[in-house]
Amino acid sequence: MLLTVSGPPGSGKSTNAEILAERFDLEHISGGDIFRQLADERGYPPVEFNELAEEEEQIDKDLDRRLRTIAATRDDVLLESRLAGWLAAENADLRFWLDAPLSVRAERIAEREDKTVPEARATTERREQSEAKRYADLYDIDIHDLSIYDAAINTARWSEDVVPDMLTAAVERYDPAEDEGKHPVEGVRYEF
Template sequence: MLLTISGLPGSGTTTISRLLAEYYEVELISSGEIFRRLAKERGLSLSEFGALAEKDATIDLEIDRNQKAIAHSQDNIILESRLAGHMAEGVPNVLKVWIKAPMLVRVQRIQRREKSLSFDEELEKTVEREKSEALRYKNYYGIDITDLSIYDLVIDSAKWNQYQTLDILRVAIDSLGGPA
């Protein structure tokens, strides 16, 4: 089974993906981590690298092309990214999950993760980042990131902690036969 985990920044996709990968002992491929690594390698912040990606489509397109190839060629793997569900279109035996949380909750999580002192600064950066990504997804693929209709399961991570969310996902995954 292919499992895709998607959601906006701070929703908990990386945490949940890691827990699932550990529980099911499957590989996790995170495009967000790849994007962060590329930004760091260039000495840029996420928002600066996002702005660069708006001007240089090859950044996103290469990451997405790689993820799509993996989705169509490997089984028993977790793909985590904003567009993972879209990159797995047409793949049999896939469970597409969207993790959501309110903006303020997500920004508080990002603020803790980044050890930022300013909530307002993180809010501004998050809003800017999400606008940049939404624009790029619309321009590159015609994808409206707010349309969740392609997902099999949408979970609000503000309602449950990461272990409760893991339990919900385990029930869903196991009911479909889970990773072999």
């Protein structure tokens, strides 16, 4: 089974992806981990590497190519990244989008990164604007278009122990035999 979990920073995607992967005995592959690995390979701290990615489109392409290759060749993984749903559009069994209001996400990020909420909010807004522009420029993808996802969940509405149960229930009730002809992005191809 190939699952994807996507969403903006602070949405709970990493936490929920880890839990979901464990529950279904899937390898959890994080785009963030691969990004940090690429940064390390080139000798940059992740923050500086993210800024460099605004100038060098090859950085995004390298990351996305690695994730796309995994999606095309494996069916025993959970891919987690902002573009995972798009990267695995043809192969994923289920694609999930997790989100929360920016105010909630900024609080979460501030807590985990030991920042003030205004700092976290400003950094997050800038990062999201940069990424949205890069995805549109590189692949003509509108990151705000959620039509490719099988479920979009506002993680601020439920406690952190409820969302994984919701995702688990969706996966448990998924029947590939009933999916025939219902794939929302069938035939969509992006060059990564």
